[in-house]
Amino acid sequence: MxxxxxxxxxxxxxxxxxxxxxxxxxxxxxxxxxxxxxxxxxxxxxxxxxxxxxxxxxxxxxxxxxxxxxxxxxxxxxxxxxxxxxxxxxxxxxxxxxxxxxxxxxxxxxxxxxxxxxxxxxxxxxxxxxxxxxxxxxxxxxxxxxxxxxxxxxxxxxxxxxxxxxxxxxxxxxxxxxxxxxxxxxxxxxxxWVSTDEVDKLIRAGEGWLAAHPERELITRRYLAHRRELVVTATGRLAEVDDAEPESLDNAVPESEAEVPERKVSLAQQRRGAVLAALRAAGASRVVDLGCGEGALLRDLLADASFSEVLGVDVSHRALQIAARRLRMERMPDRQRERLTLAQSSLTYRDERLRGYDAVVLVEVVEHVDPPRLGALAATVFGHARPSTVIVTTPNVEYNVLYEDLPAGTMRHRDHRFEWTREEFRAWASGVATAHGYGVRYLPVGPEDPALGSPTQMAVFSLLGVEK
Known part of the structure; x- marks a missing residue:
């Protein structure tokens, strides 16, 4: 080599x-x-x-x-x-x-x-x-x-x-x-010999890129020599369980490469689809993805020409670098490249660059913020940026008991500061809406359980007095 x-x-x-x-x-x-x-x-x-x-x-x-x-x-x-x-x-x-x-x-x-x-x-x-x-x-x-x-x-x-x-x-x-x-x-x-040590090596070497890779399952399966129990362990560690439902053992490792299991639409894809549908329904054209991470939603927004301007914001410079590389910004056609801006900024401090947009989206972001800082986040988004539409998604902690691989009392990701019940999320959202002059409605995302609700809960805030 x-x-x-x-x-x-x-x-x-x-x-x-x-x-x-x-x-x-x-x-x-x-x-x-x-x-x-x-x-x-x-x-x-x-x-x-x-x-x-x-x-x-x-x-x-x-x-x-x-x-x-x-x-x-x-x-x-x-x-x-x-x-x-x-x-x-x-x-x-x-x-x-x-x-x-x-x-x-x-x-x-x-x-x-x-x-x-x-x-x-x-x-x-x-x-x-x-x-x-x-x-x-x-x-x-x-x-x-x-x-x-x-x-x-x-x-x-x-x-x-x-x-x-x-x-x-x-x-x-x-x-x-x-x-x-x-x-x-x-x-x-x-x-x-492939042992449990190989899972640690895979997680370590795959940090920052493997979890979101479109061929993650193929890579994990082959790297771990198709050993079923290791693949299941690695899959659970690589992905947030709210982004991909745990697969059955039969689906995790096909008996032959020729057998391609039917691909399910992951919860992450369903969530992005729900956000896009809400943005289209609101008539939003200029959108901020606040906490854009490595650019999964940005890619979907750019694929829809009805979104004329897209701003991706994240506190992590490394995440923005990865997003730029995955979106292949250096190779984008000029017309598409002109629609996209990436910016580093904190979620809890006022930033003039956020003002003037039709919508701000926070997809699985609020649960990464320390609770004492939620008031500052609300002031930044609803008070200062003040778009016509704000969309917030967050995990529904009640649904966690349905994830067999998630130990009781454990949150879905090690960086989550909290996870809300449906009642807690609605209490926070309605308080923010009342304080800043917004109306709010709630939508489920993902398969609904009659008693526990859906795995992701979504709130769509609309600025009162603004015609759509």
Missing amino acids: TISSTAEHASDLGFLLHKHPEKAQTFAVSGGSAHVFYPEATDRRCTAALLLEVDPVALVRGRRPSDGFSLTQYVNDRPYAASSMLAVAMGKVFRTAMSGQCKARPELPGRPLPLEIRIPVLPCKGGADVARRVFEPMGWAVDARAVPLDPEIPAWGDSRYVDLTLTAEIRLAEALNHLYVLLPVLDNTKHY
Whole structure:
């Protein structure tokens, strides 16, 4: 695998990888040796190469095959193709780089770099399409070319390997963590025992991108070697249980890749659909997504031309960076790009940029605010910004007992400061509406239980005296 940077002072890549460009280094890893060296290292372009030298005999030495002697233990593609073994080598050789640390140059890890990563022989079950499906949502441009079985005999067709090249402007630590997870996913095989430790590794390496990835289930399933109990554990930890209902074991891991279970519409999708419907009903054209996170609702708003101006606001600069990358702002057509603005701001302080919009939306936001700060949030949104329409969604804590994987008394996300009953939510919403001159109505989102209500509760506030 090669990693190339064309950033200004490109040889700073050596600081980030903690490997000196003028040295060739060798590290002992399971089943062989990993070599790191630099084919080129100038201020204009720098390339680091990771070469994994696999010893097929060492891989099986001391192990008893379950089905008797098998020649495939000794004759296989492991010395010639990238696999989960390359990911393991990355985890050992580039561990500090993957954690985003650089004591010598602490400013470097947070800086996105123009990177090109090439893996010339990578097993890829599902072909180039699967490679694009797993890498493109994180902002990678993917060039995956099938490797022929034999260039001299075209009639034999293509092999199961691809020559993969990835390009993006991205932090190196993010890039390495993407590869660490996705190399074994594309190979669809792990060459070591998969235990509960792998769930922790997946959660750690997937932080900030995997939970919202459109192919999360495929990635989780393959990374955990289709071990049903581990997939269920990982799914519960990756997603907020209010964003995706826990799947049954049968749906979590199809017995074969050919069996594609019918996809349910997740609660997150239902919630965004309900918000969009309420905005259209209100006739809103200029919309603020307050607490926009990584941009899921922004994407839906931009897809509807009736929303002429969209402002995404979040207190987290990192979340806004991820949103910009996932929305591919740098590649957007000019007309669409002119409709979108991203801004960093606090939810509880007045900001003149919020004024003048038709609607403000807070989707699963209020429960992340400390209760003493809710008054400031209401003053900012209803008193200062004062749009014609405000839409608020929040979990219904009464519904939590229906989530089998959620321990009693536990909230749906570790960052939630509280979760309201339906009565508590209505008391807060009606108090805010009365204090600021709004009317309010309530709508359920998601499957309703006769006694417990729906998993998400939504309030639609309308400024009194304003015609729709």
